[in-house]
Amino acid sequence: MAEVVFTFETFLTIVISLLIITLNCLILMVACWTHSFRNVNRCFLFSMIASDLFMGIFVTPFSIFNSLYNKWIFNSNAFCYIEGYLTAIFLISGLYSLTWMNVDHYVAIRKPERYKVVMSAPRSACWVIFAWIAAICFSCPPLFSLKKARYYAEAFICVIDAKPQRYYFLTAGSLVTIPCVLTLVFTNVYLFTKSYQTRLNIYQRVFTDRATRPWNYHISMVVSVVYTATWTPFCVLRLYEVAHNYQVYTPTLLHFYFFWLGISNSFIKFFIYLIMSREFRDGLYEVFNAGSLDCSCSGCASSSSNVNINHITNSKMDYMKSKEPLQNV
Template sequence: MIVLSTDNHDNNTRFTLETLTQAGIIFVMGVAIIVTNVLIIATFLNFRGPSEVINIYLLSLAVADLLCGILVVPLSVYPAIVQQWVYGDVVCRLIGYLEVTLWSVSIFTFMWISVDRYLAVRKPLRYETVQTKTRCQCWMVFTWISAAMLCCPPLLGFNKPHFDRDAYICMLDWGNMAAYSVTVAILMLGPSLITIIYTYTYIFSMMKKLRSGVPIHDKEYATALSENLSNPSHVMSFVLVVTFWLSWTPYATVKLYEHFTNYKFQVPYLHFSIVWLGILNSFWKALILVALSPQFRLAVRIFCMTLCCRYKGRLQSELIDMDGDD
């Protein structure tokens, strides 16, 4: 083990290979989260072709992830090296509040995405009139405001924020506000999980029925339903939701077990891994979009071409070809 120490009167800072490695991991994660979500946001804002309203929700998710990469992740790099929080209680409290607010925005946004996909299948003939871009933008504004308001009481409380010395990140101390914590968990997780489970169960059951050849007497409805179910956004959004919950499941499982058993696991790097595995979800979204969304891949190519003037002609042809395919 490599140890570097600096002595300054009563202060003694020890830099070990483990702490430098963990700080390096956090730094690389922060850069990756920022770069990928800047790419997502720039791609969506640059795109001028016909787009789906689900892109509004994806843009909201990217903004939340970008804020996490800019405001939350970098502040854990230096504490990981010196093994302590150095920015004060006020900043620690703000970081904890920002974390839970951005997490709530993601949960609610995934719920709206599942509702959007459900309406596309449930009401294929009326979907475009029900799910307008203006309505979806209003839902996103409401989501951000409600998440910020719902999570602010601990920020105004008198309990001290908690610095996790295993993961080098500040979190709000929800344990001192048990009743409020349970209420918030029910309000956030209850409706979201129920909605997501119900909507995607319906979507995949309709896919199964259509593939099995169940007769649908209304031909216009059957045609619209078939077109909507062939949209790759259903699978893409489902993978996004599942990836999000899988990323945070280890953290939730360990924390709940430790809380109810009053026993803390002594496995090295366990708590560091489960926290940053959850935060790493902010990076996976870009890879999922590239892998499962043809429209996003096209939008990325168009964005890349707009960065170079000589490709303007090709850009126009891409847009024309896309309109013709639609």
């Protein structure tokens, strides 16, 4: 059996895996047990956090053992294929969920009087289901056979092997990512337009119960920028290799650090919420003082208790208050 060697890369994989699991569990606890994220669509939030958490549970921990032995140590190649497909599924579903969160904020600011109809809970759930189905279909083993994954030794992880059908995967990947990227750009650029400032003034006067929504929109923009910044180096590196038909030499450590920089995006959201969201900090304080918590999902309770009873009434009142000012705009 190969000798066990504990390297700095092993240490990083352990730290990143623990951070992904721990910090995403804390976000879920804050979202479920407190009244934080009141003006965030929780369907999209839970979908995004779930994709990150699953990455830390079903993918990254196995890289720890691979880095210790500096090779693929599991006997079954089918396990490598499954890990490669799961990695793609979680990455794509996370990107779609982040995109829909930005769209949700855009609609809430741009058309607040129709928001509860356009982005209702059933419709949001449908979009989440669509996001996961799209991710699964892109990575579905029956479509590409069970022999289109490989062990990415530089990063100690299994990935879908695009070499046999390079141009097909470039096309399919573009169809998956480009619409999301364009949507993220459009919805985030809207924050800097005059139209947003006009709508913001109306929003703050009329929809006082949703006063934190604009700031949550800005937080989602920061999450989007960080997501792009963490994955861009790895994507550029891989495209550079593809453009040169994999005939160029790139340092092994460059592959490792660029890939795991992208994976680290799965826990960086916690620190963004911690720094930018006072609601999240208050909710986190409540979680750590668990003795005062009801330990029942506040999001679930709100859908079946008093909040839901007044949902239609509040929607009508908001619409009547906003109708006249919006017509003047």
